[in-house]
Amino acid sequence: MMKQFFIIFLFLGSLSSTFAKNYYSLYGIRIDQSLKHTQAELGDPSKVHSFEDGYQAFFFKKDGHILVLETEPFQPDRIWSIQIEGANVPVERGLNGVIPGDTRAKVIEVFGPPEKERKATNSLDNKEIPGTSLMTYYENGNFSFEIKNDKVSSIKIVLRLEKDPKELPDPMDFISVLKTKNESEMIRLMAGDPVFSQDGKSFYPQESMLSFLRKKETVDFLFGKEGVSELTGRDLFNSNMRFFENGPFGWAIRYTKNRKVFEFVYVKLYEEWVLWEINTFSPEFEMKK
Numbered sequence: 001m002m003k004q005f006f007i008i009f010l011f012l013g014s015l016s017s018t019f020a021k022n023y024y025s026l027y028g029i030r031i032d033q034s035l036k037h038t039q040a041e042l043g044d045p046s047k048v049h050s051f052e053d054g055y056q057a058f059f060f061k062k063d064g065h066i067l068v069l070e071t072e073p074f075q076p077d078r079i080w081s082i083q084i085e086g087a088n089v090p091v092e093r094g095l096n097g098v099i100p101g102d103t104r105a106k107v108i109e110v111f112g113p114p115e116k117e118r119k120a121t122n123s124l125d126n127k128e129i130p131g132t133s134l135m136t137y138y139e140n141g142n143f144s145f146e147i148k149n150d151k152v153s154s155i156k157i158v159l160r161l162e163k164d165p166k167e168l169p170d171p172m173d174f175i176s177v178l179k180t181k182n183e184s185e186m187i188r189l190m191a192g193d194p195v196f197s198q199d200g201k202s203f204y205p206q207e208s209m210l211s212f213l214r215k216k217e218t219v220d221f222l223f224g225k226e227g228v229s230e231l232t233g234r235d236l237f238n239s240n241m242r243f244f245e246n247g248p249f250g251w252a253i254r255y256t257k258n259r260k261v262f263e264f265v266y267v268k269l270y271e272e273w274v275l276w277e278i279n280t281f282s283p284e285f286e287m288k289k
Contacts (some may be wrong), residue, residue, distance in 0.1 A: 022142045022272075025187040026082040026157045027067055027093045028210025032192035032269065033079050035071060041207035042067070055080070064088035065100065072159075078192065085146075085154035093210065095143060095155050096184065102152045107135060107145050115139045120146075162272045169266040169273040171236055171253045178222060178229040183213055191267065191274040196221050198280050221278075228278060231255050231262060250276060259283045 024031045029038050035058070039045075047059040054073025059066060065086025072080040089099040098110055108114075114135035119128055132153075136144040142160035146153045177185040187209045195204045198221060205212035212218055222228045235255040242250040242265060251273070255262040265277035 021140065022160050022162060023095055023157050023184075023188070025184055025209060026095055026155060027084050027089070028187075028208040029069070029079065029082055030187050030190070030192050030209045031079055031082065031157065031159050033205070033209060034193050035069060035077055035079055037193065037206050038069065038079065038208055041211055062086075062088075081156060081158040083154060083156040092183065095157065098145075098152065098155065100152050100154060104135070104145075104147050104150050104152070107147075107152060111137060111141075111143075114145075115141075159270065161270050165268075165271040166273055168239075169251055169253065169264075169275075171239065171255075171264075172233055174264065174275055175229070175231050181223075183210060186213060189275055191269065191276045194275055195277045196279075197277065199282055221280075226258060226260060228262060228280075231257060235262075237261075 042060045045058040046061045049057045056071050058069045068083040069079050070081040116136045118134045120132035131149045133147045143157045145155055174189050195202050235257045237254040237256045239253040242252040250265050250267040253264045261281040263279040266273045267276045
């Protein structure tokens, strides 16, 4: 059941959107990321609301705005939806560059016309609230915008299955995105809590994904000398199925460059291949094994 912390809305109409797709990160946090790890960065919530069906909403007050993280009953430790409302949201923590305070026109410029748009009504007397509407992109995407007086007042994304999942992961997707340094796209292609390992030494997010990507250890691993971003299609070595003892099967893709091995391990979650691990091995480490 979808929760929405806006007031009740009535259906107005629908339009076709050619830009709608699933987005997996908002406020630098990824859908399906560990709630515990994000709370390590955000601190304790100012409020927790439990719904009768087992969903829970965690409210975090920030500088001029509110962040709401929601979990669902089947995986109460992982984030199911993300919502931001208010002012002073950094652009890099918005949705594809759109933040509260931007105009309705900018939303349409970036995402296309809404698939549906609803006028807001007061939940007490069911009367229309002037100047307030909800633009939704839930038919082909997973996000919505509340609009007040022609400006974005709130943004929300929810977990949605991919409509056209790939049969196998593309070996160049993540590498190509790394070369653009588009942090939102990097987060989209990774699992909620990916593991990076260099010669057996592992590290993983214990904060929002955006903060994790900006840590020196991560930047060096991805963009440093002989880092992951230096790989090209010519370095692709092989790929094969990977089985896990207590989980779904995965797909491992290996690359070699300067005698160093890079292994990308993907798993298919919610009909989408996501990057679960990146392991690198130097020749010296392989000889010690």
